[in-house]
Amino acid sequence: MKPTQICPTCGQPTLKVKEEAVKNQAIESKNVSSKKVKWQVCVSESCETVYIQNDKQIKRNELRQPVFFKDKTDNTLICYCYKITKGEIKLAIENGCKSVGEVYKYLNKTKSGSCSTNNPLGKSCSGVFKYTFHQINGK
Numbered sequence: 368m369k370p371t372q373i374c375p376t377c378g379q380p381t382l383k384v385k386e387e388a389v390k391n392q393a394i395e396s397k398n399v400s401s402k403k404v405k406w407q408v409c410v411s412e413s414c415e416t417v418y419i420q421n422d423k424q425i426k427r428n429e430l431r432q433p434v435f436f437k438d439k440t441d442n443t444l445i446c447y448c449y450k451i452t453k454g455e456i457k458l459a460i461e462n463g464c465k466s467v468g469e470v471y472k473y474l475n476k477t478k479s480g481s482c483s484t485n486n487p488l489g490k491s492c493s494g495v496f497k498y499t500f501h502q503i504n505g506k
């Protein structure tokens with residue numbers, strides 16, 4: 368088993384992330400090489416470092432938009448393919464939506480899309496969408 372890579376800034380374990388996702392978030396996407404070098408992502412909320420590739424790091428201020436695992440404001444996107452923010456999910460719940468499906472309907476978005484490339488973790492937004500929904504709706 369390969370050892371877990373840790374973030375050089377905060378020392379927390381990192382996750383693997385697809386290069387395509389890194390390219391979609393980085394302002395200077397031309398600096399994201401297309402060589403087959405693996406990228407890691409630091410999901411620690413208080414850490415400024417987002418993407419890591421060997422000794423190269425991409426910080427929060429080098430991204431096009433806030434990422435949900437670093438920025439917990441209402442303006443942060445939760446679903447990156449349909450551009451749904453946390454605030455919009457809140458609003459939908461306040462207006463009676465009882466499920467994730469109803470939120471999509473309420474916001475007039477069809478459920479399906481290219482989350483896996485637009486999402487900063489390079490995987491479907493549905494997991495974090497559900498999590499956010501239950502967090503707001505929960506109790």
Ligand SMILES: [Zn+2]
Nearest residue numbers: 374377409414
């Ligand atoms: Zn970190």
